[in-house]
Amino acid sequence: MEALVEIEEEKKVITGSEAVLKSLLKENVDTIFGYPGGAIMPVYDALYKYEDELTHVLTRHEQGAVHAAQGYARSSGKVGVCLATSGPGATNLITGIADAQIDSTPLVCITGQVASHLLGSDAFQETDIIGISMPVTKWNFQVTSAEEIPYAISRAFYIASSGRPGPVLIDITKNAQQELMDFAYSPCEKIRSYQPYPDVDRDKIIEASKLINRAKKPLVLVGQGVALSGAEKEFKAFVEKAGLPVASTLLGLSVLSVNHPLYVGFTGMHGNYGPNLKTNECDLLVAIGMRFDDRVTGDVETYAKQAKVIHIELDPAEIDKNVKSDVAINADAKQTLQLLTPLVEVRNHQGWLKEFQDCDVTENEKVKSKALFPIEGELKMPEVIHRISEITDGKSIVVTDVGQHQMVASRYYQFNQEKSNITSGGLGTMGFCLPAAVGAKLGAPQRQVIGIIGDGGFQMTVQELGTIMQYNIDIKILILNNNFLGMVRQWQELFFERRYSFTEMANPDFVALAKSYNISAQRVSEREDLDLAIQNWLSNNGPSLLEVVVEKEENVFPMVPAGSSVSNVRLE
Amino acid sequence: MEMEQVAKEYTLSVLTEDKPGLLNRLTIIFSRRKININSLNVSSTEVQGVSRYTLVVTETKEHLEKVVKQIRKLVDVLGAFVYDEDQIFYQEIALYKVSVSAFEQNGMIEKLVRNNGARIIALDKHHIIIEKTGTKVETHELYSELEPFGILEFVRSGRVAISKSKRKTEAFIKELESSRSNKLSIKDF
Ligand SMILES: Cc1ncc(C[n+]2csc(CCOP(=O)(O)OP(=O)(O)O)c2C)c(N)n1
Numbered sequence: 001m002e003a004l005v006e007i008e009e010e011k012k013v014i015t016g017s018e019a020v021l022k023s024l025l026k027e028n029v030d031t032i033f034g035y036p037g038g039a040i041m042p043v044y045d046a047l048y049k050y051e052d053e054l055t056h057v058l059t060r061h062e063q064g065a066v067h068a069a070q071g072y073a074r075s076s077g078k079v080g081v082c083l084a085t086s087g088p089g090a091t092n093l094i095t096g097i098a099d100a101q102i103d104s105t106p107l108v109c110i111t112g113q114v115a116s117h118l119l120g121s122d123a124f125q126e127t128d129i130i131g132i133s134m135p136v137t138k139w140n141f142q143v144t145s146a147e148e149i150p151y152a153i154s155r156a157f158y159i160a161s162s163g164r165p166g167p168v169l170i171d172i173t174k175n176a177q178q179e180l181m182d183f184a185y186s187p188c189e190k191i192r193s194y195q196p197y198p199d200v201d202r203d204k205i206i207e208a209s210k211l212i213n214r215a216k217k218p219l220v221l222v223g224q225g226v227a228l229s230g231a232e233k234e235f236k237a238f239v240e241k242a243g244l245p246v247a248s249t250l251l252g253l254s255v256l257s258v259n260h261p262l263y264v265g266f267t268g269m270h271g272n273y274g275p276n277l278k279t280n281e282c283d284l285l286v287a288i289g290m291r292f293d294d295r296v297t298g299d300v301e302t303y304a305k306q307a308k309v310i311h312i313e314l315d316p317a318e319i320d321k322n323v324k325s326d327v328a329i330n331a332d333a334k335q336t337l338q339l340l341t342p343l344v345e346v347r348n349h350q351g352w353l354k355e356f357q358d359c360d361v362t363e364n365e366k367v368k369s370k371a372l373f374p375i376e377g378e379l380k381m382p383e384v385i386h387r388i389s390e391i392t393d394g395k396s397i398v399v400t401d402v403g404q405h406q407m408v409a410s411r412y413y414q415f416n417q418e419k420s421n422i423t424s425g426g427l428g429t430m431g432f433c434l435p436a437a438v439g440a441k442l443g444a445p446q447r448q449v450i451g452i453i454g455d456g457g458f459q460m461t462v463q464e465l466g467t468i469m470q471y472n473i474d475i476k477i478l479i480l481n482n483n484f485l486g487m488v489r490q491w492q493e494l495f496f497e498r499r500y501s502f503t504e505m506a507n508p509d510f511v512a513l514a515k516s517y518n519i520s521a522q523r524v525s526e527r528e529d530l531d532l533a534i535q536n537w538l539s540n541n542g543p544s545l546l547e548v549v550v551e552k553e554e555n556v557f558p559m560v561p562a563g564s565s566v567s568n569v570r571l572e
Numbered sequence: 573m574e575m576e577q578v579a580k581e582y583t584l585s586v587l588t589e590d591k592p593g594l595l596n597r598l599t600i601i602f603s604r605r606k607i608n609i610n611s612l613n614v615s616s617t618e619v620q621g622v623s624r625y626t627l628v629v630t631e632t633k634e635h636l637e638k639v640v641k642q643i644r645k646l647v648d649v650l651g652a653f654v655y656d657e658d659q660i661f662y663q664e665i666a667l668y669k670v671s672v673s674a675f676e677q678n679g680m681i682e683k684l685v686r687n688n689g690a691r692i693i694a695l696d697k698h699h700i701i702i703e704k705t706g707t708k709v710e711t712h713e714l715y716s717e718l719e720p721f722g723i724l725e726f727v728r729s730g731r732v733a734i735s736k737s738k739r740k741t742e743a744f745i746k747e748l749e750s751s752r753s754n755k756l757s758i759k760d761f
Contacts, residue, residue, distance in 0.1 A: 130593060135600050139647040140593075159647055162754075190754040192745065193589050193650045197753045317641035332756055 012184065016146030017046035017177040020110065021054060023153035026185045029081050031055045031072060031442050033065040037085025039125060040112030042177035044083075057442065057471060060463035062089050064435040066096025067461070070105045071439030074422045075397055075447070077230070079106040079160050080439065086112045087125030090171070091132065095429055097167045098136040102426030103251065104228060106165035108156045109133075116144040116173040129171050138166030144173045146181035158188035163196025164315040165228060198316065200331040200339060208286075208310045208327045209343035212242055215284035215308075217352045219275070220244045221267060221296075224251035224425075225289015225314060231334035232418045235288070236260075238337045243347040245356055247275035249290045251425045254415035258394065264356040268296040269560050270407035273367075274359030276560055276569040279304050281355075288312045289333045292322035293426065294562075302565040312336050366571040367557050372412070378551040379527055381405055381480050384534075385412040388450065388478070391534055396448040396476075397422060399440050401433035401457035404486035407556045409452045419444075431460030437475045438467055448476065448538070455481040455507050465517040468543045476538055477519075477545040479510055482552050490555045514545040525549035576634040581610070583660055583733050584636075586625040586643060587617070587650040587741065594648050598625060601642045607631060611664070613730030619741050622650065628731050650748060655735060662733035666711035667693075668702040668718055669725035675700050681721055688714045699724065 014022070020043050024032065034056060036044040047056055059065040062084045069080030080100075084093050090111040100107045114123040130142050139159045141152045149172070156168045212218060226235050232255055239246050239262050246256050247267040256263050265272030267279065279285065285307045290296070297303040300322055311318075311325035312333060319328045329336050371382035385408055388396075394416030400406040400423040415421060422440050424432035437451035458479050468475065485503040492500050514521035520540050524533035525548070537546035558569045588594055595614065602609055610628040617624045629636065636654055643652040672695075675681045681700075685692060690704035704714050711728055 131596065134593070134597055135604065142593075162756075191647065192748045194647045195748065195751055195753040197756045199753060315645070317638070317645050319641075321638055321641075332758075335756065335758055338758065 012182055013180050014183050015042065015046065015177065016149050016172070016179050016181060017042040019146060019149040019181055019183050020153065020172065020177070021046055021050050022183055023150050023185055024081065025053055026187065027079070027153070027157045029054065029079070031057065032081040032083055033057045033059055033068040033072070033439065034083030035059060035062050035065055035085070035089060037089045037112065037125070039086035039114055039174050040083060040089070040177075042174065043110070043112065043172075056083075057438070057467065059435060059438075060466045061461065062092035063095055063431065064438075064461055064464045064467060066093045066107070066109065067099070067429075067432050067435035068439035068442075068467075069107050069109075070096060070100050070432075071399060071422055071436030072443035073105050073107060073439075074436075074443070075419065075440040075449075076443030077419070078443070079108055079157055081108050081110070083110050084112070085125065086114055086129070087127045090129040091127060094132065094136065095427075097133055097169065099424050099427040099429045099432065100167040101136045101138065103424065104165050104224065105167065106160040107167035108153070108160050109167060109169045111169065111171045112177070113142065113171045113173045115175040117175070119144075119173070129169065133169045136167070137169050140169040140171070142171045142173070143176050146176050146179035149176065149181070150183065150185045154186065154188040155191065158191070159194065163194075197314070197332055198330045200335055201329065202339070204327055204329045205336065205339045206343065208329060209340060211284055211308050211310060211327060212244070212286065213345045213347075216349075217282045218242070218244050218284040218286060218349065219278060219282040220246045221249060221285060221287045221290055222246055222252040222255050223249045223288065223290025226252065226255045226333045227289075227419060229289065229314070229333040231337055232256075234334050234337035234341065238341045238344070241341055241346055242344040243349050244286065245349065245353055247271070249293070249296055250410055250423065251421070252290060253410055254418055254420040257416050258414045259416060262353070264353070265360075266410055268293075269298070269562070270411065270556050270558065272360070272411070273363040273558050273569055273571060274356040276558065276566040277359060278356060280306065280565070280567045282307050284308050284310065286310045286312070287323075288337075289314070291315075291318045294322070297322060298560045298564050298566045298568075302567065363558065363571065379525065379530065379548055380554055381408040381550050382412050384478070384480065384530065384548050384550065385409050385452070387530055387534055389414045391531075391538065392448065392450070396420065396450045397440050397444060399423065399433050399437040399449060399451045401453040402428045402430045402487075403454040403457060404482070404490060404554070404556050405452055405454045405480040407487075408480075411556075430457040433457060434461045434464045434477065435467070437477070438464060438473050441473050441475050449474075451475055451477045453477065453479055454486060455479055455483060455505060455510070456485045458510070459507075462513070465514060465519060469517040469519060472542055474542050477514075477543070478537075479545065479547045480550050481507065481510065481547055482550050482554065483507060484552055486554075487556075489553070493553070493555065495561070510545070510547045519543045519545055521545040521547070523547040523549065577632050579630050579632050581628060581630050581657065582633070582636055583655045583657070583662060583731060584625075584627040584629065584640065584643075584652065585655065585733060585735065586627070586652045587744070588623050588625060589648040589650065590616070590621050590623045591648045594646070595625075597646050597648075598643065601639060602629070605639065607639065611730035613732055615732070617741055619745055622741065622745065626731055626733050651744060653735065655733065659737070660733040660735050662707070662731050663705050664708055664711060664729050664731050665703065665705045666714070666726070666728040668704070668715065668723055669699050670702065670718060670721055670723060672698055672700060674721040677721070681718065684714065684717050688717070690714055
């Protein structure tokens, strides 16, 4: 028996399933998330003997696996990997794949498929996952024989992680997992039909520098592209030299510290007053690694019409898609900034910055003072986030779900360290937070990971408490419980004459629920108990959950109503 | 109205790797935006392993440019080009089936075939098949003329087009192959 194994090693004849795992190891994968089933069982069987090299995390639902892979990718900067069976296992991945596609998260999703002779026969648990996933993947591929495995996986990693990152899906028929093959692996480095890094046009860089040097009222909009390019330092050097005020999109949060003197706030629907208002007053908008999403622009017809626009963006399809640019630089952010910074002149736009500070004074008066320091009534979401932010010095990884708590966390967590913001931005996927926080912790084990969730979103992927328990994932879960689908209720209040149609929730006892999973948990509802509760929650060894009962009908302001001009940002 | 915003017929030429599933990836870019594809043709090219998709769509230039950028983003797409009518040579082929009795009536059909530069490609006891190659206007013209005699079956192919530009497919692909934009080379600067 031993001799046979040796010969096999020498000839490197292995099963397709083993080839899958060996290929993952060649791509330096150490953690994968998944859920087994019939069509992927050969791979799971092979995993059994790779336990030392590959950590597999069994989630409680495939949606949990894909969101965890997303969280892992976003906190580690590596490609997230998830594994699922055919049919329902594969379709359960779709929400996370779509989320990763719109938020540019590199993922390799591997699904099992029925044996190739059964394809198209409506066999048990057969579904056309290649067809279904096509609109939401950067690339996908069906493997029907074992030999194709190294090719498919090497391409998958290259495509997922290069250029504008995104999810890819590899569907592997069961026979391909079982067949024997000669294993050899070489990483993919080039695909002639795929040119992920366009050359920087130096003339455009010069043009951009001229606009920047000439501008009197410049405003920079920073997006996730800067973080994906690992260009945080270059970005800081650039804005500091040219003295440019910086506003951040939702996914751009944490690229620049909130405490930086040039940081003027979060922009978009629930962003800060200044950046929204000043977008329509600036004379130059420098957008870097962002895509002018409608939640940022409001009505595009009235968006920054007075300003020249410089758009630095790696994905050519984003250029002039929503907002027309005067100078478009279709290139990587880091590369561009390295070339651009030497050409910009040292400037100090104090007068213009002061205008943002004046807006802050207004926002403080009308919104923040009441939200952050209420003296009576029920606890409010903003004060809770504010206390957590102070206690953690803005240095935790904050994973949020979708809704009011997400906007409040994005507004009030004082991000003070890079790569700290993980949220479902483009798709707005409720249920994202809990599994994504699991992945985020595994991707950055040395960092504190806080998951901030509403009572609604928590119940969308609550089953992942089981995963947290089983692997003792040290995350801190915060439920901001308003007993409502709060964000929808806010819209009902503001735009549907308070008809609270199906947004009130009867909730379980979250503390008891967490405890049933052996997760330490507590509930707080009084202001005077808040700090101590936060301290206990954060200092707990291992996973812990804090439920904060907050005011039921609180609204998030400022707000740019959907489809309205950013100039119409409402403070109340 | 600006020209960019007027819907017009455009011909799209898309060079791709010859890979399964690509047609689907391409068409969902249109269906997602509810754009109708007027005609579609897929063929091999002079370069082995490279296919050419020729699509005709009626759209505004502005919208179409955005769609084409999405097409170029597809991993297996080598290049995508938008053409105005006057930037290409193009043809469509049409087949018309008429009954032998109509054909034999008075020689009118034969005359139409001759005058329109069409030809008869098959003839049996019951039917004759007429073929006409040309623009849509031309094949339609023959259709109108044959209509009074009774057209039993009619079919028209997708457009095939060749651009007037000097670019050669092979050189274009060589260029892609030698490009260094596969990797980010930050140190180069
Ligand atoms: C999967 C999914 N379904 C529906 C929605 C629409 N939606 C957006 S926010 C929201 C309410 C979220 O409520 P909750 O999780 O309690 O958070 P809150 O807004 O109260 O902070 C809903 C239903 C969504 N974003 N995602």
